[in-house]
Amino acid sequence: MRLVLKKNDGLLKKIKAISGEDIYACYQCGMCSAGCPMGQEMDLLPNQVIRLLQIGAERQVLHCRTVWLCASCFTCTARCPKGVNLARLMEGVRLFLLRTQKEDHFSPQQMVKEPLPPIALIGALRKFTT
Amino acid sequence: MRIGVFICHCGRNIAGVVDIKALVDRVSTLENVVYATNEMYLCSDPGQRKIQEVIKEFKLDRVVVAACSPKMHGATFARAIEEAGLNPYLIEIANIREQCSWVHQDLRKIATEKAFKLIKAAVAKVALAKPLEPVYVPLTRKVLIIGGGVAGIQAALDIANGGFEVYLVEKSPTIGGHMAQLDETFPTLDCSACILTPRMVEAARHPNIHLYTYAEVKQVEGVVGSYKVTIEQKPRYVDPEKCTGCGDCAEVCPVIVPNEFDQGLGGRKAIYIPFPQAVPAVYTIDLEHCLNTEKLIVCEQCYKACGPKAINYLMGPKEIEIEVGAIVLATGYDLWPIENLREYGGGEYPDVINGLEFERLLCSSGPTGGVVRRPSDGKIPKRVVFIQCAGSRDPKHGCAYCSKICCMYTAKHALLYKHAVPDGEAYVFFIDVRAAGKRYEEFVQRVMGTDGIKYLRGKVSKVFQRNDKLVVWGVDTLSGVAVEIEADMVVLALPIVPSQGTKELAQMLKAPTDEYGFLSEIHPKLRPVESSMMGIYLAGAVQAPKDIPDSVSQASAAASKVLSLFSNKQLALDPIKAEVDLEKCVGCGECAKVCPFGAITMKKRLDKKKRKYAEVNKALCQGCGCCMAACRKEAIQVEGFTLPQLRAQIYAILDAKPTKVEIKKKEGGNEDKTAIVKPR
Numbered sequence: 001m002r003l004v005l006k007k008n009d010g011l012l013k014k015i016k017a018i019s020g021e022d023i024y025a026c027y028q029c030g031m032c033s034a035g036c037p038m039g040q041e042m043d044l045l046p047n048q049v050i051r052l053l054q055i056g057a058e059r060q061v062l063h064c065r066t067v068w069l070c071a072s073c074f075t076c077t078a079r080c081p082k083g084v085n086l087a088r089l090m091e092g093v094r095l096f097l098l099r100t101q102k103e104d105h106f107s108p109q110q111m112v113k114e115p116l117p118p119i120a121l122i123g124a125l126r127k128f129t130t
Numbered sequence: 131m132r133i134g135v136f137i138c139h140c141g142r143n144i145a146g147v148v149d150i151k152a153l154v155d156r157v158s159t160l161e162n163v164v165y166a167t168n169e170m171y172l173c174s175d176p177g178q179r180k181i182q183e184v185i186k187e188f189k190l191d192r193v194v195v196a197a198c199s200p201k202m203h204g205a206t207f208a209r210a211i212e213e214a215g216l217n218p219y220l221i222e223i224a225n226i227r228e229q230c231s232w233v234h235q236d237l238r239k240i241a242t243e244k245a246f247k248l249i250k251a252a253v254a255k256v257a258l259a260k261p262l263e264p265v266y267v268p269l270t271r272k273v274l275i276i277g278g279g280v281a282g283i284q285a286a287l288d289i290a291n292g293g294f295e296v297y298l299v300e301k302s303p304t305i306g307g308h309m310a311q312l313d314e315t316f317p318t319l320d321c322s323a324c325i326l327t328p329r330m331v332e333a334a335r336h337p338n339i340h341l342y343t344y345a346e347v348k349q350v351e352g353v354v355g356s357y358k359v360t361i362e363q364k365p366r367y368v369d370p371e372k373c374t375g376c377g378d379c380a381e382v383c384p385v386i387v388p389n390e391f392d393q394g395l396g397g398r399k400a401i402y403i404p405f406p407q408a409v410p411a412v413y414t415i416d417l418e419h420c421l422n423t424e425k426l427i428v429c430e431q432c433y434k435a436c437g438p439k440a441i442n443y444l445m446g447p448k449e450i451e452i453e454v455g456a457i458v459l460a461t462g463y464d465l466w467p468i469e470n471l472r473e474y475g476g477g478e479y480p481d482v483i484n485g486l487e488f489e490r491l492l493c494s495s496g497p498t499g500g501v502v503r504r505p506s507d508g509k510i511p512k513r514v515v516f517i518q519c520a521g522s523r524d525p526k527h528g529c530a531y532c533s534k535i536c537c538m539y540t541a542k543h544a545l546l547y548k549h550a551v552p553d554g555e556a557y558v559f560f561i562d563v564r565a566a567g568k569r570y571e572e573f574v575q576r577v578m579g580t581d582g583i584k585y586l587r588g589k590v591s592k593v594f595q596r597n598d599k600l601v602v603w604g605v606d607t608l609s610g611v612a613v614e615i616e617a618d619m620v621v622l623a624l625p626i627v628p629s630q631g632t633k634e635l636a637q638m639l640k641a642p643t644d645e646y647g648f649l650s651e652i653h654p655k656l657r658p659v660e661s662s663m664m665g666i667y668l669a670g671a672v673q674a675p676k677d678i679p680d681s682v683s684q685a686s687a688a689a690s691k692v693l694s695l696f697s698n699k700q701l702a703l704d705p706i707k708a709e710v711d712l713e714k715c716v717g718c719g720e721c722a723k724v725c726p727f728g729a730i731t732m733k734k735r736l737d738k739k740k741r742k743y744a745e746v747n748k749a750l751c752q753g754c755g756c757c758m759a760a761c762r763k764e765a766i767q768v769e770g771f772t773l774p775q776l777r778a779q780i781y782a783i784l785d786a787k788p789t790k791v792e793i794k795k796k797e798g799g800n801e802d803k804t805a806i807v808k809p810r
Binding site: 027028029030031032033034035036039040044045047048075079080081082083 | 473561606
């Protein structure tokens with residue numbers, strides 16, 4: 001399928017407002033994807049998420065697994081030569097989805113199958129719920 | 131007084147913001163202005179001709195041009211009025227483009243008002259202008275070239291062939307620079323030493339070139355035309371006149387230390403010559419590692435072995451003083467320290483090396499005799515990963531610029547590695563391949579098409595050790611796959627940075643640098659080899675990362691600039707210089723204290739009282755005006771920018787009139803001072 005590109009930067013503006021990150025600072029070196037510990041599980045590599053946002057293919061981004069798989073380990077953020085905070089960007093996409101869809105992807109009952117330290121539980125809840 | 135004002139539209143640059151017609155109307159009412167007009171492009175030939183015609187027709191004796199910055203076309207208009215018979219200093223430029231229309235794009239009304247005030251100020255200033263004549267100073271037609279790499283050698287040869295004396299100073303024991311360390315050069319794969327060493331020998335033998343190796347420039351005084359330079363010649367402890375370069379001394383020397391020329395990968399003795407074709411072919415004792423200290427001689431092996439008795443342990447440093455008229459800076463580059471890249475194991479794993487180290491491993495005269503061996507265990511690496519932009523284009527590491535030469539030398543490295551190890555694999559990680567040079571793209575395409583060399587588009591995230599392998603975690607963003615490569619060796623293309631000591635040298639010469647420490651040129655496009663400090667020229671990587679062809683071209687360009695400077699027997703300087711009014715000077719000496727160029731000396735008058743007075747050396751004076759600010763008697767003034775002129779300018783802008791007010795002096799007695807009083 002050929003992707004029809006047209007000007008529609010609504011999503012981009014919102015994600016920028018939420019995360020404070022400028023995606024156009026990225027020059028697609030791929031260092032984030034090279035070091036990502038969750039990269040094997042992702043359908044889009046982190047740099048591809050940014051690339052799709054840069055060219056305005058937001059649909060692909062909103063339906064990808066990557067943003068939910070991001071563990072906010074900050075490896076990418078620490079290594080990015082251009083100082084883009086990818087963890088915050090991923091969080092921005094997640095928050096956008098949660099705020100617009102107004103539904104929880106997981107309930108706490110689903111998550112707590114085995115005992116978790118409280119701080120991890122809170123962190124996980126913050127990530128996956130509105 | 132008959133002043134003509136010419137206002138330039140500069141296309142829409144000025145006219146798009148400033149209301150030119152209203153401006154002409156208002157300007158023509160100013161005092162002393164007998165003619166005011168506007169023109170589409172004053173700097174054009176018809177524009178300049180118009181100025182010349184008006185000067186003659188209206189018998190103008192002063193001109194104001196309201197246009198772009200005087201840095202842009204000040205000289206153009208001065209020349210134009212000179213051709214029309216006016217002194218070229220009876221002109222004033224009102225900068226209504228950079229300082230008005232460009233910065234007030236959305237404020238038309240205010241911009242027009244500001245443009246008027248700038249012109250009014252220029253009219254007031256030019257009314258007090260005096261005709262000036264250029265100052266002629268003696269010119270020492272000899273040049274100092276600092277740095278004996280390929281750029282320094284090229285500039286030296288070009289100037290020496292032009293018939294002028296050259297002093298070539300190099301801090302290491304041999305000339306040749308980094309180019310001498312290279313194996314083969316892209317894109318032609320010429321042997322680097324084979325093309326460079328004949329040039330090195332030519333420079334050393336040239337009758338017009340005085341070569342000082344193992345020497346450093348210690349002090350530079352003076353300005354263009356007459357610099358006094360002190361060179362410190364470090365002691366070699368070997369008499370260059372007697373040494374035949376036979377090498378008997380090194381054979382018997384018991385001390386082995388890493389050889390800097392081989393990037394520390396190979397060894398040398400404490401008495402050494404960096405490489406066999408070094409120029410001059412004179413041995414040097416590295417006293418830091420020699421067993422002999424200055425006072426105690428415990429080992430005499432080399433002394434005994436030396437047939438011509440060239441060794442002298444008691445040799446001391448020597449200072450040489452020379453006088454030159456111009457200086458070419460060709461101090462080249464260093465590689466950014468590899469230790470800065472901890473994520474790639476820089477400085478931690480011995481098999482993570484930089485490009486110059488790999489170059490030495492490839493070189494048949496290198497430490498491994500041209501067999502690529504990894505530093506840790508001497509094994510031949512079967513899988514090598516090359517990482518481009520390892521630190522360059524990385525603002526977070528403080529190096530936002532592209533180092534320019536890495537794409538090409540990495541491609542060359544990969545190819546030469548395949549030539550040396552035909553069954554080996556080479557992987558190149560790149561972000562972009564920048565191959566914008568003659569035959570460069572073709573070369574890169576050839577490398578990419580070579581079996582066994584794989585180009586992966588992406589940056590490596592980290593390198594870590596697993597058993598005796600280096601594991602590289604990278605990505606190929608084109609296929610969207612994160613990759614892992616178990617490599618035997620990793621070669622980093624590190625950023626090119628200004629060589630050590632460049633900063634201090636630039637400070638000594640008062641030559642400006644950019645934020646990375648590279649020397650700044652006066653104009654990036656039109657004057658790329660001149661520093662804004664007149665008389666200082668730039669050649670090679672001292673100005674920005676450059677490959678060999680670019681360095682050589684720039685060196686020849688710098689040489690041509692020096693030759694055109696030396697085509698005159700005297701140096702004509704702008705007469706914007708400090709001038710002392712002997713009537714007013716009381717000889718307090720404040721001006722001499724503040725002068726940053728040491729241009730003012732205090733002299734005694736010949737009268738009975740023998741009072742002191744200030745005297746300005748016009749060759750040294752740069753017209754900065756520090757003395758003018760320091761003088762309490764207004765006795766020293768910079769021509770073309772005198773206090774009355776500057777005051778008139780300020781009064782015009784403020785719509786104020788000078789009023790005399792009396793200020794009581796502490797010692798008693800009154801002194802007349804002027805102050806600005808705003809009209810009601």
